Structure formats: structure tokens, C-alpha cells
Amino acid sequence: MTIERTLHHFPLDPASRQVRLALQEKRLPFSEQIERYWERPESLAxxxxxxxxxxxxEKDGASTVIVCESHAILEHLEERFPDTPLLSKDLNQRAEARRLSQWFEQQFDAEVNGFxxxxxxxKRLTGGGSPDHGAMRAGRDALRRHLRVIEDMLGVRNWLAGDDLSIGDFAAAxxxxxxxxxxxxxxRDFPLTKTWYVRLKCRPCFRPLLTDRWMGMTPATDYDNLDF
Amino acid sequence: MTIERTLHHFPLDPASRQVRLALQEKRLPFSEQIERYWERPESLAxxxxxxxxxxxxEKDGASTVIVCESHAILEHLEERFPDTPLLSKDLNQRAEARRLSQWFEQQFDAEVNGFxxxxxxxKRLTGGGSPDHGAMRAGRDALRRHLRVIEDMLGVRNWLAGDDLSIGDFAAAxxxxxxxxxxxxxxRDFPLTKTWYVRLKCRPCFRPLLTDRWMGMTPATDYDNLDF
Known part of the structure; x- marks a missing residue:
């Protein structure tokens, strides 16, 4: 029996992107339902x-499974579709991938995305006015702090959680x-992180993200450039 | 071989409490290392x-596994020590428990604990002055909003994620x-939630939490009262 799979997501939502990367890396086909989450659609609620x-x-014959948000979806995919694993068998690296995933969803989200x-x-999606310069500066400073930590990790590791590609890399990317x-x-200021990002950007799982566009928001010049 | 297990935690940290409840429910012995995390101890970093x-x-002979933060620890415990499961075999209820866990660690933490x-x-731990009344009000309003959602769930479910006790209940509790x-x-305003909390409070896993005290902070009268 084939599973009929639908992902409700927003193209520029980082949590949604983690899941799209995991689905694509695992070669699990899915159809997409784009959600304008800020309009609080009832169908999504x-x-x-x-x-x-x-x-x-996921619809599998008569049974339907509904899995909400990144943590539950990533663990569900790993348990049900373990081919192309995204968590190491090594217990320390397995824990590290999950730590990174939670770190990005909580600390990074609050300190960087929140600004x-x-x-x-x-603000553009909701018509909330123009960016506040103080908030942008606070976000950029926090981003540099986080990039410094990532840069240090990549000085001693192949991928963020250790030897293999994991949900930790997908969370960061x-x-x-x-x-x-x-x-x-x-x-430019974080060469190891740039090299790591180029490696990810070149993977087939990443391609759909590079073609994402949202009305009224043109991406930066190098956004889909593999050699930037 | 016996595993030598140490939990580094702070008694009044909600994320730490989730893990203590899980360890105690699974009857996994551990020693405790209390961390004054706000002083940023180097040993913790x-x-x-x-x-x-x-x-x-966890030290098991020559090998040591280090697992950081609630998400990674709860999944690790569930994978390694599946007796007394805290995630249902039913895929929908399993996903729901994880959704709740992420919801409390992100939404509830930001909207309620953050105030x-x-x-x-x-502010007391760090000598940051007296509570701000506006912030307290914002936190109390958000708490009531979240309690209303919990109350509705408990109107149709035995435990928060469905039929069985799960990490979703431990996250909320x-x-x-x-x-x-x-x-x-x-x-008083959320009778089903109160009944659910009494059931949890009476479990052996909960007892150590009720004896927690921190210098300079006396708990409210009914904190350790099973019949409040």
C-alpha cells in the first residue's frame, strides 16, 4: 500500500524547511499544501x-496519521523510514544532533529569527511596517555569535553533530x-561554515528550497547561487 | 554492567523537571548535580x-554518553529504556505527546515562563530587583489561555496525549x-486540569519534586499538599 503524504508548510518557515529537507533526503514523495499561517487559517488549526x-x-489505506511540528515529524520519519538515517547509531552523536535541533528551534529562533x-x-507578510534598525542590529549580533559557535564546531567535525549528515545539519541549514x-x-567571515553550507546547497534535497519565491520578496542575488 | 547515571539539573527548572519525572517513572536510579545555571559554571558549559x-x-564501563537538554534526553531514555513507555505505540498519540512536549518548551516557555x-x-536568583506588575499580568493572561486549551483536551482524553501517561503530561506538569x-x-477555574494534576502529584515519580526547596524562596502553602 502506498502512503499518501501531504506536508502543510510555508516556504520561508525554517521549521518547515527542516522537514522538507528530511523528506527529500529520505526520498519520501509528498504533495504540498502552502499555509499562510499568519492569517490563522481554520483548516490548519x-x-x-x-x-x-x-x-x-499520512494516509495509509483507512488510517490517517497527523504529525505536528518539527520535533514530532523528524522523530516520526526517522522511526518509520529509517533508510537514509538522519540520526547516528553512535549515542553521543545521536544526542548531539537532537541537541542542535532543539537549540535552533529555541535559542536561535528567539535570539536571531525573533529579530x-x-x-x-x-512585518511584510502582515503589513506591519518597515524594519526597525535596532532590532535588526540585535538580530545580526546574535547571528554572528551563533555562527562563531558553528564555525568552531566545523573546525573539528565533518558534519555538525559528528561524522555523518543529521537533523542537526538540517536544523542549522x-x-x-x-x-x-x-x-x-x-x-565571508565564517569560511568553514560557508564550505559546509555549499556542500548542503549542492545536495538534491536542497534544490526545491532554492527555487522558493514569495510574492513581494525577491531573494538576495546569491540565494540560489551554488558558487557564491 | 550497571550504568552510573548523573543528572545535572536545577530543581526549579521546568525542563529539568520533565527529565526527573521520566527517570523516576522509569525507575532509573541517578545521582544529582545541582547547577546554578545563571552563574554560567564552566563545568556545565x-x-x-x-x-x-x-x-x-551515563557511564557504562569505559564508555560515557552525554545527552543535553530535554528533547534529546527524553528520546534517549525512551529508546534505551523502553520498559514503562512514555510514548504510545499508537502513531497519532505518539506524535501528539511529542507535539505537546515541543509546545511547552517553546510556546509556553516564551509566553508564560518568560514573564x-x-x-x-x-530576578531573585540573579538579584534583578522586584517583579514588574505589567509583566506578571501578561504572564498570568497567557497562562489562563494555555490552561483553557489543556482543560478542553482533558474533557475528551484520559491523559494529555490520549489514553496513556506520556512525556506530554510530564512536559505540562x-x-x-x-x-x-x-x-x-x-x-479553581480549571477543574479537569486540577484533577489531572492531583493524579500526577500522587504518583511516586512526583514526590521528589514536592520536597524541592530553594534558599530564599518559600513555596506557596499548597505546593506539596496532595488535597488542595
Whole structure:
């Protein structure tokens, strides 16, 4: 029996991007339902009481599974479709990938996205006015602090959580790629992180993200450039 | 071989409490290392670069596994010690427990703890002055909004994620129990949530939390009262 899979997501939502990368890396086909989450659609709230993206719906014959938000979806995919694993068998690296995933969804989201994406993206989506310069500066400073940590990790590791590609890389790449859409990642000052990002950008799983466009928001020149 | 297990935690940290509840429910013995995380101890940063609690260290002969923060620790415990499961075999209920866990760690933490615990607890720990009334009001309003959602769920479910006790209940109880330490949960207005909390409070896994005290912070009268 084939599973009929639908992902409810918003193209420039970092949490949604993590899940798209995982689905694509695992070569699990899915259809897409784009959600304008800031308009609080009732159809989305009926699936996820928090009204947030991403939501994965899998229909397998008569049974339907609804999985809401990045943490639950990534663990579900790993348990159900373990081919092309995104968590290491090594317990320390497995824990590290999950730590990174939570770190990006909580710390990075609050300290960087809460400023940069709020000012540059959400204000435009909701008609909330022009970006506030103080908030943009606070977001850029926090981004540099986080990039420094990533740069140090990549000095001693092949991928962010250790030897193999994991959900930790996808968490980081999902967040950075949205900020990169708006041209705000200072790649030049973080060469190891740039090299790591180029490796990810060249993978087939990444391609759909590079073709994402949203009305009224033109991506930065190098957004889909593999050699930037 | 016996595993030598240490949990680095802070007694009034909701994320740490989730993990203590899970360890105790699964009857996994552990020793405790109390961390004054706001003082940014180097020994903690050496284990977890974000400097946050909880951190679980398991020594098994020559091998040591370090697992940082609630998401990674709860999944690790569930994978390694599946007796007394805290995630349902039913895929929908399994996803729901994880959704709730992420919801409390992100939404609830930002909208409720970011005000109530910041004002009542963190300011005292760090000598940050007296609570701001506006912030306290914002936190209390958000808490009531979240309690209404929980109350509705408990109208149609046995436990928060469905039929069985899960990490979803522990996430909710861990957060509410810290707010309850300061006497700020309006139990009277949410009778189903109160009944659910009494059931949890009576479980052996909950007892150690009820004896927690921190210097200079006396708990509210009913904090350790099973019949409040």
C-alpha cells in the first residue's frame, strides 16, 4: 500500500524547511499544501491546535496519521523510514544532533529569527511596517555569535553533530537558508561554515528550497547561487 | 554492567523537571548535580555548550554518553529504556505527546515562563530587583489561555496525549509545578486540569519534586499538599 503524504508548510518557515529537507533526503514523495499561517487559517488549526507549520498528514489505506511540528515529524520519519538515517547509531552523536535541533528551534529562533525574520519577513507578510534598525542590529549580533559557535564546531567535525549528515545539519541549514534569502548571512567571515553550507546547497534535497519565491520578496542575488 | 547515571539539573527548572519525572517513572536510579545555571559554571558549559540544564551523563564501563537538554534526553531514555513507555505505540498519540512536549518548551516557555518565572524566580536568583506588575499580568493572561486549551483536551482524553501517561503530561506538569511553587496557577477555574494534576502529584515519580526547596524562596502553602 502506498502512503499518501501531504506536508502543510510555508516556504520561508525554517521549521518547515527542516522537514522538507528530511523528506527529500529520505526520498519520501509528498504533495504540498502552502499555509499562510499568519492569517490563522481554520483548516490548519483543525490539524494543529497551535496553528503552526509544519504539519505532516499520512494516509495509509483507512488510517490517517497527523504529525505536528518539527520535533514530532523528524522523530516520526526517522522511526518509520529509517533508510537514509538522519540520526547516528553512535549515542553521543545521536544526542548531539537532537541537541542542535532543539537549540535552533529555541535559542536561535528567539535570539536571531525573533529579530531578523520578524523585521524583514513577518512585518511584510502582515503589513506591519518597515524594519526597525535596532532590532535588526540585535538580530545580526546574535547571528554572528551563533555562527562563531558553528564555525568552531566545523573546525573539528565533518558534519555538525559528528561524522555523518543529521537533523542537526538540517536544523542549522533550514534556519540559515531563510536568513540567506534576505541576504543577511555574513558568509565571508565564517569560511568553514560557508564550505559546509555549499556542500548542503549542492545536495538534491536542497534544490526545491532554492527555487522558493514569495510574492513581494525577491531573494538576495546569491540565494540560489551554488558558487557564491 | 550497571550504568552510573548523573543528572545535572536545577530543581526549579521546568525542563529539568520533565527529565526527573521520566527517570523516576522509569525507575532509573541517578545521582544529582545541582547547577546554578545563571552563574554560567564552566563545568556545565564543558558538558553543554549552551550552558543550559538538564544534562544527563551515563557511564557504562569505559564508555560515557552525554545527552543535553530535554528533547534529546527524553528520546534517549525512551529508546534505551523502553520498559514503562512514555510514548504510545499508537502513531497519532505518539506524535501528539511529542507535539505537546515541543509546545511547552517553546510556546509556553516564551509566553508564560518568560514573564512569570522571569519576574518571580530569575530576578531573585540573579538579584534583578522586584517583579514588574505589567509583566506578571501578561504572564498570568497567557497562562489562563494555555490552561483553557489543556482543560478542553482533558474533557475528551484520559491523559494529555490520549489514553496513556506520556512525556506530554510530564512536559505540562513540569512547567505548571514550577509556577505552582510560586502559587500562581488558578486551579479553581480549571477543574479537569486540577484533577489531572492531583493524579500526577500522587504518583511516586512526583514526590521528589514536592520536597524541592530553594534558599530564599518559600513555596506557596499548597505546593506539596496532595488535597488542595
Amino acid at each position: 483543525a490539524l494543529n491546535p497551535s496553528g503552526l507549520t509544519p504539519v505532516l498528514v 531578523l525574520l520578524r523585521e524583514k519577513m513577518e 533550514a534556519h540559515l537558508s531563510v536568513i540567506d534569502y534576505f541576504g543577511d548571512v555574513p558568509w | 564543558a558538558l553543554n555548550p549552551s550552558g543550559l540544564t538538564p544534562v544527563l551523563v 512569570l518565572l522571569r519576574e518571580k524566580m530569575e 513540569a512547567h505548571l509545578s514550577v509556577i505552582d511553587y510560586f502559587g500562581d496557577v488558578p486551579w
